[in-house]
Amino acid sequence: MKFKEKQKNKGITLIALVITIIVLLILAGVTIATLFGDNGVLTKATEAKNEQADATVEEAVKLAWNEYQMMLNEPTGEKNESGTKIASTSKVKIQGQEENYSATPTMTFWQFLEEEKHYINEQGVIDVKTLVGETLSRGNGTDGTTDVYKIEETEENVYVLVYYGEKSEDKTELATFTPGDSEVLEETDESYFEITEEGEIWLKKYGDYYKNRLDDTMESLVIPDEIDGKKVTAIADDFMRKLGNAFKNLKIIVIPNGVTIIGESAFESMYPVEKIVIPDSVTKIGTGAFAGCGLKSIQLPNQLTVIEGGLLQGCESLTNIVIPSNVISIGNGAFYHCTSIESIIIPSSVTNMGEYVFYGWESNQSIGIEFSKSEIPDTWSEMWDEGCDAHILFKEELEYFKFAQEYLSNKNQEELEELVLKTGAYPGTFDQFLTGVGMTRDEWEQQGTDEGMTYIEWLKDILVYGDNGFSWVQVEFEVSKNGGAGKTLEELETIFAQRNGIPSFDEYLSNINMTREQFEEKIKNQGFRTEEDYLKYHLYYPSPS
Numbered sequence: 001m002k003f004k005e006k007q008k009n010k011g012i013t014l015i016a017l018v019i020t021i022i023v024l025l026i027l028a029g030v031t032i033a034t035l036f037g038d039n040g041v042l043t044k045a046t047e048a049k050n051e052q053a054d055a056t057v058e059e060a061v062k063l064a065w066n067e068y069q070m071m072l073n074e075p076t077g078e079k080n081e082s083g084t085k086i087a088s089t090s091k092v093k094i095q096g097q098e099e100n101y102s103a104t105p106t107m108t109f110w111q112f113l114e115e116e117k118h119y120i121n122e123q124g125v126i127d128v129k130t131l132v133g134e135t136l137s138r139g140n141g142t143d144g145t146t147d148v149y150k151i152e153e154t155e156e157n158v159y160v161l162v163y164y165g166e167k168s169e170d171k172t173e174l175a176t177f178t179p180g181d182s183e184v185l186e187e188t189d190e191s192y193f194e195i196t197e198e199g200e201i202w203l204k205k206y207g208d209y210y211k212n213r214l215d216d217t218m219e220s221l222v223i224p225d226e227i228d229g230k231k232v233t234a235i236a237d238d239f240m241r242k243l244g245n246a247f248k249n250l251k252i253i254v255i256p257n258g259v260t261i262i263g264e265s266a267f268e269s270m271y272p273v274e275k276i277v278i279p280d281s282v283t284k285i286g287t288g289a290f291a292g293c294g295l296k297s298i299q300l301p302n303q304l305t306v307i308e309g310g311l312l313q314g315c316e317s318l319t320n321i322v323i324p325s326n327v328i329s330i331g332n333g334a335f336y337h338c339t340s341i342e343s344i345i346i347p348s349s350v351t352n353m354g355e356y357v358f359y360g361w362e363s364n365q366s367i368g369i370e371f372s373k374s375e376i377p378d379t380w381s382e383m384w385d386e387g388c389d390a391h392i393l394f395k396e397e398l399e400y401f402k403f404a405q406e407y408l409s410n411k412n413q414e415e416l417e418e419l420v421l422k423t424g425a426y427p428g429t430f431d432q433f434l435t436g437v438g439m440t441r442d443e444w445e446q447q448g449t450d451e452g453m454t455y456i457e458w459l460k461d462i463l464v465y466g467d468n469g470f471s472w473v474q475v476e477f478e479v480s481k482n483g484g485a486g487k488t489l490e491e492l493e494t495i496f497a498q499r500n501g502i503p504s505f506d507e508y509l510s511n512i513n514m515t516r517e518q519f520e521e522k523i524k525n526q527g528f529r530t531e532e533d534y535l536k537y538h539l540y541y542p543s544p545s
Contacts, residue, residue, distance in 0.1 A: 049137040050137055050138055052136075052137070053136035053137045053138050053139060054163060054172075054174055056132050056136060057126065057128065057131065057132065057136070057139060057149050057161070057163075057174070058161060058174050058175050060131045060132045060296075061119075061126075061131070061151070061161050061175065061177070062175070062177075063251075063252075063274065063275060063296070063297075064112070064113060064117060064119060064131075065109065065159075065177045066252075067275070067277075067297070068109050068112045068113075069179075108153075108157065109151075109157065109159050109177065110124070110151065110153055110159070113151060117130075117297070117320065118130060118320065118342075119131045120150075120151055121144075121409050121410050122410070123144055123150070123410065124150045124151045124152060124153075125141075125144050125148050125149070125150050125410075126139065126148070126149040126150060126151065127409075128140060128149065129454075130319055130320075130342065131319075132296075135454065138163070139163065140454075141164075142412035142413045142456060143412045144410065144412065145164060146164055146165065146166055146167060146170075147164070147165065147166060148163075148164050149161065149162070149163050149164075149174075150162050150163075150164065154176075157178075157179050158176065158177070158178050158179075159176070159177045160173055160175070160176050160177075161173070161174045161175040161176075161177070162174065185220045185222050185252070185254065186220075186222065187222045187224050188220075188221050188222050188223060188224065190224055190227045190228065191204070192204060193223075193224075193227050195227040195228055195230050195232065197230065198233065198234070199230055199231050199232055199233030199234060200233065200234040200235075200236050200261075201223070201227060201232055201234070201235060201236060201239075202235075202236035202238075202239050203239060203240050203243075217249060218247055218249060218250050219249050219250060219251050219252070220250070220251065220252045220253070220254070221240075221247070221250060221252075221253045221254070222253075222254045223235075223253075223254065223255055223256050223259075224256065225256035225257065225258050231258055232256055232258060232259055233258060233259060233260055233261070234259060234260065234261040234262075234263065235255065235259060235261065235262045235263055235266050236263045236266070237263035237264045237265060237266065237286060238263070238264070238265050238266065238268075239262075239263060239266040239267065240266070240267060240270060241265045241266070241267070241268045241269065242268060242269040242270075243269075243270065244269055244270055244271045244272055247270065247272060247273075248272055249272060250270065250272050250273055251272065251273065251274050251275065252273070252274065252275045252276070252277070253267065253270075253273055253275070253276045253277070254276075254277045255276070255277060255278055255279060255282070256279065257279040257280075257281050258279070258281055259279060259281060259282055260281055260282060260283050260284065261282070261283070261284045261285075261286075262278070262282060262284070262285045262286060262289050263286045263289070264286030264287045264288060264289065264308075265286070265287070265288045265289065265291070266286065266289045266290075267289060267290050267293055268288050268289070268290070268291045268292055268293075269291070269292040269293070270290075270292075270293050270294075271292060271293060271294045272294055273293050273294055273295060274294055274295060274296045274297075274317070275295065275296065275297055275298070276290065276293075276295065276298055277299075278298070278299065278300065278301050279301065280301045280302050280303060281301070281303075282301040282303070282304065283301070283303045283304065283305070284304075284306070285300075285304065285307075285308060285311060286308055287308040287309050287310055287311070287331065288308070288309070288310040288311065288313060289308070289311055290311060290312050290315060291310050291311070291312065291313040291314055291315070292313065292314045292315070293312075293315050294315075294317050295312070295315045295317060295318045296317050296318060296319060297318070297319065297320060298312070298318065298321065299322065300321070300322065300323070300324055300327075301324065302324045302325075302326065303324075303326060304324050304326065304327060305326050305327055305328050305329070306327070306328065306329045306331070307323070307327055307329065307330045307331060307334050308331045308334070309331030309332040309333055309334060309354060310331070310332070310333045310334065310336065311331070311334045311335075312334060312335055312338055313333050313334070313335070313336040313337065313338075314336065314337050314338075315338050316337060316338065316339050316340055317340055318338050318340055318341055319340050319341060319342065320341060320342070321335070321338070321341055321344055322345075323344065323345065323346060323347055323350070324347075325347050325349055326349060327347065327349060327350055328349055328350060328351050328352060329350065329351070329352035329353075330346075330350055330352070330353050330354060330357055331354045331357075332354035332355045332356055332357070333354070333355070333356045333357060333359060334354070334357050335357055335358050335361075336356060336357075336358075336359045336360060337359065337360035338358075338360075338361070339360060339361065339362055339365070341361075341365060342364075342365060342366070343365065343366040343367070343368060343401075343405075344366075344367055344368070345368040345369075345370065345398070346367065346368065346369045346370060347370050348370040348371050351377050351379055352377070352379045352380070353377075353379075353380040353381055353384040354381055354384065355381045355383040355384065355386060356383060356384075356386050356387055357384050357385070357388075358384075358385055358387075358388040358390060359386060359387035359388060360387060360388070361388045361389060361390035362389050362390065362452060363389045363390065363391070363451055363452075363461075364451065364452060364453050364457060364461060365390040365391070366390055366391040366392075366393055366401065367385075367388075367390050367391070367392050367393065368393045368397075368398045368401060369392065369393065369394050369395065369398075370395055370398065371394065371395050372394050372395050372396065373394045375395075391465055399481075400474070400477050401464070403473075403476075403477045403480060403481075404463070404464045404473050404477065407473060407476055407477070408460045408463060408464070408473065411460075413455065413456060413459070416456065416459040416460065416463065417430040417459065418430075419459075419463055419471075419472045419473065420459060420462060420463065421433060421529070422472040422529060422533060423462075423463065423470060423471050423472045424527075425526070425527025425528070426527070427524060427527060427529065445458075448461075474541065475533075475536055475537055475540065475541045476536075478540040478541050479536050479539075479540045481540075482539075482540050484536065484539060484540050489531065489532050489535075490505075492532060492535040492536065492539065493505035493531075493535065495535075495539060496508070496535050496538065496539055499539065519531075
């Protein structure tokens with residue numbers, strides 16, 4: 001009787017366990033659906049992150065479009081409803097500068113993005129990190145067709161921003177840019193400014209703006225070229241220094257044509273500001289004028305001859321800068337901690353260089369100098385590159401560096417890994433190579449992360465600056481420089497044979513008593529992956545001195 005009762009209890013326990021498991025599975029199903037279903041929490045979070053990425057890229061391209069329209073300098077002559085003059089970002093003009101207008105575009109928007117800003121490659125694929133200054137949740141594809149943002153030209157001067165998903169047919173059009181669609185900026189009311197008889201201006205109520213945050217909705221500051229009937233000629237020292245709290249949404253500042261001087265610390269610590277439009281009339285910019293700003297891009301005026309100390313110090317979002325060819329002097333810490341600039345070129349006109357100019361620059365950045373190391377002027381401080389880990393490239397290396405940037409720009413991960421194998425003359429696959437050096441792929445890729453770079457950036461860094469003093473990129477550079485780019489295998493064979501004093505490649509093989517099969521085996525034994533690689537190396541790569 002006790003035994004039967006025990007069995008009965010056991011049966012009840014098993015039934016309860018089964019029911020409990022079923023309930024748990026049901027609850028787990030609900031939980032999984034809640035997390036991973038079409039309306040799940042994680043799914044929604046991913047969608048939100050991707051939408052934010054789309055919006056970030058769209059806003060950055062919009063800023064570039066407006067900058068392009070400014071360059072075209074096309075006037076509108078419009079006024080708003082109250083009769084106030086307006087300044088379209090399709091023009092630099094605020095008022096009365098008709099002599100600067102040009103109706104003919106000097107370049108297309110595509111050329112502007114590719115050649116001037118280096119935001120896209122020749123296929124129109126956007127380099128997200130260069131465009132927005134950081135890696136986003138998507139748009140980081142390496143094959144140029146999936147998980148990429150692209151600019152597509154639909155007709156003359158009409159461009160579409162597109163995102164391609166995990167499959168190339170997954171296409172989403174995000175924005176269209178048409179001439180005349182550029183943002184219109186209202187000229188800032190004159191009552192904001194004080195002006196001297198000489199035309200120097202500053203903001204009124206300096207303390208009030210900072211303390212009371214009266215203008216925290218202002219997105220653009222368009223300075224008039226006349227205030228109280230006086231021509232604006234200079235921006236005063238401390239013009240709006242450290243007013244980031246007051247103008248926390250200010251993204252763009254437009255300085256009118258006719259201004260010749262921007263004072264010291266004029267826009268210091270204006271961290272919300274992403275762009276400042278400076279006319280070519282400016283000949284002097286004071287110390288620390290833009291220090292600590294959130295600038296993503298800035299174009300220095302062509303007439304500038306001196307870059308004062310701390311000019312762009314701490315502008316960590318700035319992705320590119322061109323030093324005008326008229327600049328003769330660069331002051332202390334001018335580009336201190338500008339850690340998002342990929343590369344910068346110092347023109348040969350620079351005869352004076354201060355201390356700590358590139359302090360804080362990292363190993364994924366480069367500084368090109370348009371003269372030889374032996375030609376550095378005595379007037380350069382010995383500490384000009386103190387605290388700088390960037391690659392320093394002198395005149396002899398600059399041509400190669402520019403080629404390498406372009407050559408590697410369109411390569412995907414697999415192609416870059418193949419180039420690494422060629423450099424090491426390794427005959428196997430990349431995974432076999434990793435096994436041979438006793439590393440997992442995770443360990444290999446982690447080295448790039450440790451250097452603060454993505455895996456793709458790290459592979460490119462290896463190929464351009466490899467410690468062994470040789471890279472297959474150098475071979476391709478010599479091939480290009482010596483006119484061998486684009487040659488077919490048969491053409492390379494003919495050139496190779498003729499350089500050895502023999503009319504044809506078959507005759508060359510006959511003279512050295514080799515069949516093609518034996519020649520191919522010889523190439524393989526020497527670590528060359530193809531006959532084309534062997535010919536390129538021996539034809540164009542300079543022999544060791």
